[in-house]
Amino acid sequence: MSRADTSHLSTGTNRQVTLQVFRGDANGGEFVDYTVEMEEGQVVLDVVLTVQATQAGDLAVRWNCKAGKCGSCSAEVNGTPCLTCMTRMNTLDMSQPISVAPIKTFPLIKDLVTDVSFNYEGAKQIPAFAPRAPDADDGSYRMMQQDIERGQEFRKCIECFLCQDVCHVIRDHPENKPNFMGPRQFVRLAELEMHPLDTADRTEFIRKAGGIAYCNITKCCTEVCPESIHITDNAIIPLKERVADKYYDPFRWIFGKLTGRD
Amino acid sequence: MADIETHEYDVVVIGAGGAGLRAAIEASAMGARTALVCKSLLGKAHTVMAEGGIAAALGNVYSEDNWQVHFRDTMRGGKMLGNCRMAQIHAQEAPARVHELESWGALFDRTDDGRILQRAFGGHRYDRLAHVGDRTGLEMIRTLQQHAVHKGIDVHMECTISRLLKDGDRISGAVGYWRESGDYVAFKAKAVVLATGGTGKAFRINSNSWEYTGDGHSLAYWAGAELIDMEFIQFHPTGMVWPPSVRGILVTEGVRGDGGTLTNSEGKRFMFEYISDYFRAETAETEEEADRWYDDKLNNRRTPDLLPRDEVARAIVAEVKAGRGSPHGGVFLDIASRRPADYIKRALPSMYHQFKQLADVDITAAAMEVGPTMHYTMGGVRVEPDTGAATLPGLFAAGECAGGMHGANRLGGNSLSDLLVFGRRAGMGAAEYALGLGSQPALTDADVSAVTAEMDAAFSSDGDENPYTIQSDLQDAMHTLVGIIRTGSEIEEALGKIAELKERAERASVTGSKAYNPGWHLAMDLRSLLTVSEAIARSAAERTESRGGHTRDDYQETDPEWGKWNLSLSQNADGSMKLEKTPLLEIPADLAALIEEAG
Numbered sequence: 001m002s003r004a005d006t007s008h009l010s011t012g013t014n015r016q017v018t019l020q021v022f023r024g025d026a027n028g029g030e031f032v033d034y035t036v037e038m039e040e041g042q043v044v045l046d047v048v049l050t051v052q053a054t055q056a057g058d059l060a061v062r063w064n065c066k067a068g069k070c071g072s073c074s075a076e077v078n079g080t081p082c083l084t085c086m087t088r089m090n091t092l093d094m095s096q097p098i099s100v101a102p103i104k105t106f107p108l109i110k111d112l113v114t115d116v117s118f119n120y121e122g123a124k125q126i127p128a129f130a131p132r133a134p135d136a137d138d139g140s141y142r143m144m145q146q147d148i149e150r151g152q153e154f155r156k157c158i159e160c161f162l163c164q165d166v167c168h169v170i171r172d173h174p175e176n177k178p179n180f181m182g183p184r185q186f187v188r189l190a191e192l193e194m195h196p197l198d199t200a201d202r203t204e205f206i207r208k209a210g211g212i213a214y215c216n217i218t219k220c221c222t223e224v225c226p227e228s229i230h231i232t233d234n235a236i237i238p239l240k241e242r243v244a245d246k247y248y249d250p251f252r253w254i255f256g257k258l259t260g261r262d
Numbered sequence: 263m264a265d266i267e268t269h270e271y272d273v274v275v276i277g278a279g280g281a282g283l284r285a286a287i288e289a290s291a292m293g294a295r296t297a298l299v300c301k302s303l304l305g306k307a308h309t310v311m312a313e314g315g316i317a318a319a320l321g322n323v324y325s326e327d328n329w330q331v332h333f334r335d336t337m338r339g340g341k342m343l344g345n346c347r348m349a350q351i352h353a354q355e356a357p358a359r360v361h362e363l364e365s366w367g368a369l370f371d372r373t374d375d376g377r378i379l380q381r382a383f384g385g386h387r388y389d390r391l392a393h394v395g396d397r398t399g400l401e402m403i404r405t406l407q408q409h410a411v412h413k414g415i416d417v418h419m420e421c422t423i424s425r426l427l428k429d430g431d432r433i434s435g436a437v438g439y440w441r442e443s444g445d446y447v448a449f450k451a452k453a454v455v456l457a458t459g460g461t462g463k464a465f466r467i468n469s470n471s472w473e474y475t476g477d478g479h480s481l482a483y484w485a486g487a488e489l490i491d492m493e494f495i496q497f498h499p500t501g502m503v504w505p506p507s508v509r510g511i512l513v514t515e516g517v518r519g520d521g522g523t524l525t526n527s528e529g530k531r532f533m534f535e536y537i538s539d540y541f542r543a544e545t546a547e548t549e550e551e552a553d554r555w556y557d558d559k560l561n562n563r564r565t566p567d568l569l570p571r572d573e574v575a576r577a578i579v580a581e582v583k584a585g586r587g588s589p590h591g592g593v594f595l596d597i598a599s600r601r602p603a604d605y606i607k608r609a610l611p612s613m614y615h616q617f618k619q620l621a622d623v624d625i626t627a628a629a630m631e632v633g634p635t636m637h638y639t640m641g642g643v644r645v646e647p648d649t650g651a652a653t654l655p656g657l658f659a660a661g662e663c664a665g666g667m668h669g670a671n672r673l674g675g676n677s678l679s680d681l682l683v684f685g686r687r688a689g690m691g692a693a694e695y696a697l698g699l700g701s702q703p704a705l706t707d708a709d710v711s712a713v714t715a716e717m718d719a720a721f722s723s724d725g726d727e728n729p730y731t732i733q734s735d736l737q738d739a740m741h742t743l744v745g746i747i748r749t750g751s752e753i754e755e756a757l758g759k760i761a762e763l764k765e766r767a768e769r770a771s772v773t774g775s776k777a778y779n780p781g782w783h784l785a786m787d788l789r790s791l792l793t794v795s796e797a798i799a800r801s802a803a804e805r806t807e808s809r810g811g812h813t814r815d816d817y818q819e820t821d822p823e824w825g826k827w828n829l830s831l832s833q834n835a836d837g838s839m840k841l842e843k844t845p846l847l848e849i850p851a852d853l854a855a856l857i858e859e860a861g
Contacts, residue, residue: 041505053730057781058774139361142376
């Protein structure tokens with residue numbers, strides 16, 4: 001068993017494909033056509049990286065894992081927001097040029113890279129997790145699986161920010177950004193609020209800093225989520241109900257306190 | 263500094279995966295002014311890709327488990343070359359680190375009585391891995407990230423460190439650049455913690471993120487610290503093999519931990535043919551015993567499908583070589599015929615999704631095709647077990663870029679626990695050192711300018727070399743010549759190629775501006791990629807035996823004499839690599855007894 005067999009490194013069925021990639025920065029830009037060879041099974045990110053390696057060394061694109069786990073490579077392919085690492089080329093019409101543009105909701109840095117600091121700033125403001133005391137001397141807790149399943153759904157979030165990208169409240173109205181944190185943060189807030197160990201109450205924060213009233217439940221965020229998190233139904237609507245219960249319905253507020261369903 | 267942005271800290275942590283985040287949290291908690299500097303956005307580091315779980319002897323599924331058994335499994339899994347003090351600290355402290363994550367908000371899967379559920383994994387005697395389905399790394403990095411952002415740590419994202427600087431013989435800071443603008447930045451630091459991960463991007467087929475270019479290994483080496491065990495590279499036995507674009511993407515060992523088996527083209531569970539004498543006593547001999555083991559670990563021995571990764575990877579290579587591979591040059595990993603579909607989807611949701619979306623394979627209905635993929639670098643910066651201190655004052659390292667903990671081969675699940683245990687220890691060590699140091703070491707203009715001039719070079723180069731082509735050629739050379747099965751002549755050939763590639767890298771040229779320029783970034787990464795490749799090849803040439811993640815076709819036996827030595831690398835004054843044999847830390851009698859007793 002000597003030199004490694006490299007026959008399997010050969011490329012499968014190759015074909016040519018043209019990508020129209022946005023090139024530019026905050027001062028403006030344009031779509032540029034790149035025609036490259038692609039291999040069987042490739043995803044959009046593979047082809048973007050081929051363009052980068054062979055024709056445009058300075059093409060700016062974020063990516064890390066190339067396996068749908070890190071949420072770095074969000075872009076708009078033929079106008080549809082997606083993870084480019086999980087979008088197979090053979091799901092697109094390859095007889096036509098395929099356009100790849102940066103996500104629109106965030107300020108452009110360069111090419112396919114945008115300034116997503118809005119999301120990191122939002123995360124910082126959310127009141128921290130505040131657990132109750134451990135249930136045992138070794139620092140461990142007891143929680144039942146059924147009590148954490150909703151939280152686990154929320155914690156599947158890979159922070160690709162596609163939900164933020166498609167949210168009408170901020171996509172078309174950047175002026176709302178200071179008053180509205182967007183679906184990603186509501187998922188985080190819902191997770192904290194429904195965490196079996198958490199003791200804090202973030203209802204006021206959700207209403208005021210979060211600006212949850214801006215959301216008009218069009219479910220665009222849910223549709224685009226690559227982790228299939230039911231953002232609207234499982235996170236946003238229950239949070240809206242909490243806010244409504246606390247601030248707008250004294251009878252339900254008292255009922256909730258009496259029954260423990262707050 | 264006259265004209266570049268400069269920050270001053272007690273502790274600068276480089277790298278924001280599990281180890282870096284944990285180190286920064288600890289350093290900050292101890293009162294050190296702490297910065298976390300990372301190449302990507304926060305929360306995107308390679309840790310996010312970890313799947314199977316965190317190994318910790320919590321004893322929730324088998325109360326027979328304890329740190330002593332975990333220690334023993336780790337030492338034997340590392341073919342007795344690991345640092346026994348590190349393995350001891352790791353096994354003793356991992357449970358507390360897992361509980362701590364839970365108190366910071368992590369939601370691990372539960373046992374029926376509400377405790378943290380643990381899963382079976384290769385080389386571990388009992389079900390030991392705390393996990394969240396098959397996305398444990400995501401849970402870990404998010405928990406640490408969310409905890410860290412409230413702790414007053416300055417996070418500098420998309421900032422790449424190019425060199426460490428010294429004041430005399432001690433660390434004084436680091437110089438790098440902002441990805442977004444291309445502008446240079448200097449950090450004055452009393453202590454630096456390296457937590458930059460591994461070297462996978464030096465190999466063609468790998469499971470690693472783009473960041474894995476051996477930065478921490480190289481920064482330490484260039485600054486004068488020692489590296490050890492660089493010959494030991496883990497090829498994870500189960501990476502995807504088809505289609506070509508996904509080759510190397512990880513398929514978690516949890517598939518086998520949860521009941522999946524490896525089969526060849528004849529439908530045979532071939533791992534029974536590859537049980538080495540070393541593991542024979544603790545491995546099932548029959549399929550019946552192996553299958554019983556999943557439900558009763560006390561009265562049955564472990565399935566050979568879950569031998570340590572080095573053993574399984576070599577077996578797969580041998581099966582393919584013998585013509586019993588799958589259509590695309592791997593073997594089959596079958597859980598579809600062994601577990602119900604809803605169980606598979608619940609326990610392995612990411613694997614289900616990954617194969618469905620990227621390979622058109624429904625893993626609840628058909629077998630996966632898998633083969634070895636470069637996954638982990640056992641070697642790294644030589645550190646003091648208790649503090650993470652490198653051999654250079656003020657320098658610390660933790661996680662994959664540190665060496666010693668895993669010896670010749672790392673057990674699955676021992677990486678996430680390593681990040682937590684030694685991330686914390688390095689953060690503590692660095693803070694203690696920094697707070698005990700009176701004044702801030704000096705960073706001179708001349709030193710900083712030398713680094714920025716070096717970074718400028720690719721723009722002023724009149725060469726015609728494309729950095730992407732150089733990396734690609736390096737990956738081919740390392741994969742074919744210093745890969746899973748090695749021989750002396752091929753390693754020498756690789757060293758020749760690395761020398762050529764170094765010359766070519768000098769002529770690398772880039773186009774465009776400095777602002778967010780991946781070509782420029784790669785031109786700079788080539789220095790570290792080539793440094794670690796040379797380190798791996800030189801060490802591999804020297805070690806004339808086979809052990810763990812270092813298999814020599816021309817020296818197939820494990821040589822007890824070599825079992826007494828680590829290979830240590832440092833830089834000579836003329837810039838060449840110095841390779842030395844240094845004696846392994848001797849195992850004290852009480853720890854040695856643990857290994858023998860349970861054997």
